[in-house]
Amino acid sequence: MRIALDILAIIFVVSGSFFILVGVIGLIRMPDVFCRLHATTKCDTMGAGLIYLGLVFWQGLTFTSLVILVILVFIWLTNPTAAHYIAKSAYQRLKTETEEEDGA
Amino acid sequence: MKKKYSAVSLFGFLLLFWLILGADLTLVQALIGTLASFLVVWFNYDLVFNHQETSKLTFRLIGRFFRLAVVLVVAIVKANFHVAAIVLSPRMKIQPGFRKIRNPLRKDLNQALYANAITLTPGTLTVDLDDQEILVHGLETNSVSSLENSSLERAFVLLEAE
Numbered sequence: 001m002r003i004a005l006d007i008l009a010i011i012f013v014v015s016g017s018f019f020i021l022v023g024v025i026g027l028i029r030m031p032d033v034f035c036r037l038h039a040t041t042k043c044d045t046m047g048a049g050l051i052y053l054g055l056v057f058w059q060g061l062t063f064t065s066l067v068i069l070v071i072l073v074f075i076w077l078t079n080p081t082a083a084h085y086i087a088k089s090a091y092q093r094l095k096t097e098t099e100e101e102d103g104a
Numbered sequence: 105m106k107k108k109y110s111a112v113s114l115f116g117f118l119l120l121f122w123l124i125l126g127a128d129l130t131l132v133q134a135l136i137g138t139l140a141s142f143l144v145v146w147f148n149y150d151l152v153f154n155h156q157e158t159s160k161l162t163f164r165l166i167g168r169f170f171r172l173a174v175v176l177v178v179a180i181v182k183a184n185f186h187v188a189a190i191v192l193s194p195r196m197k198i199q200p201g202f203r204k205i206r207n208p209l210r211k212d213l214n215q216a217l218y219a220n221a222i223t224l225t226p227g228t229l230t231v232d233l234d235d236q237e238i239l240v241h242g243l244e245t246n247s248v249s250s251l252e253n254s255s256l257e258r259a260f261v262l263l264e265a266e
Contacts, residue, residue, distance in 0.1 A: 019184055026191040034241045035200050038229055039187055045224055046184040066124055080220035080230075087231045087241065 005057050012054030020047035033090045041083040048075050111152045115145045153213060165263065172259040179225040179256055186226040190243065201245035204237045205252050208261050218260045225256060 026039020052072045056065040122137035123129065145152065190196055209215045219230040222240060227247050232239040242248035251257060 019188065022184075022188045022191050026187060029191060029196065031198075032200070034229060034231070035198065035243060038227070038241075038243055039191055041223055041229070042180070042183045042187045046180055049180075063124075070121070070124055076224075077220065080223035081216075083223055084219060084230050087229055091231045091239070 005060070009054040009058035012050050012057060016047045016050030016052075016054060018047075019043045019050065023047060034087060037083050037087055041080055045076055045079050048072070048079075107152060111145050111149065114152055115141050118144055168259070168262050172263065175255050175259045176221055176224065179221070183224060183226040198243045199245055200241065200243055202231065202239060202241055203245055203248040204239055205248065207233060207236055207238050208257060209264060210235075211264060214260060214263050218257075221256060221260070222251065225251070225254075 020043060023040050023043030026043065027036050030036040030039055049072055052068050052075075056068050059065045059068070118141035119137050122141060123134065126133045126137065190198060207215065207218075209218055215233060219233050219238065222228050222230045222238065227243040228251060229241045230238060231241050240248050240251065
């Protein structure tokens with residue numbers, strides 16, 4: 001049983017790391033700010049989620065794993081919020097730049 | 105009146121949060137937590153959600169929330185494989201662009217959650233929103249319109265239904 005849980009934990013942590021790696025590659029390969037945000041927000045959410053779930057399996061059902069789940073909820077709330085803020089400011093900058101070009 | 109109701113639920117929420125983080129349940133811990141949660145709610149009373157900003161917290165709402173969570177997790181998993189397929193393909197086939205979709209929600213808290221959920225669904229990223237419309241950036245611009253009438257939107261509209 002212990003071994004099965006450990007194997008499950010390892011699978012989750014490894015696949016979580018894979019998605020974070022995908023996020024990093026996407027950050028480098030994508031052409032502009034918005035596309036880069038696509039890669040980082042999604043992969044961070046799922047990558048962190050899988051790693052924390054793996055930790056929960058490794059830990060078993062204790063109070064600590066409950067705290068880990070709370071952390072997970074916070075990451076899932078803050079991550080897209082931060083992405084939205086970056087996207088909004090980038091969009092406003094894009095808008096002012098195009099307006100200046102039109103005016104000149 | 106309505107505001108008092110949501111102040112009480114905020115108090116309960118903070119206390120629960122304190123007890124989870126505190127790890128061991130002792131009387132002293134519980135008392136300090138009660139005092140701290142009460143002070144936080146009292147000092148920040150003007151920041152507490154009023155009934156125009158959030159749906160009333162009922163058992164039915166919690167049930168709908170769980171349903172929403174399931175839809176959202178499925179969307180997140182799909183989104184990740186979608187992005188991974190694009191990022192790892194040698195020639196990235198994307199046509200990025202902006203598109204406006206309607207905003208079906210009235211309450212502020214639900215709008216914020218919906219905007220965040222859109223960011224986590226495949227190929228879409230919320231850029232800006234107001235009461236009528238949401239500006240969405242899409243990796244494939246045409247796929248953005250499919251957000252309207254999607255299961256995600258329906259699950260959110262249910263949050264506000266009576």
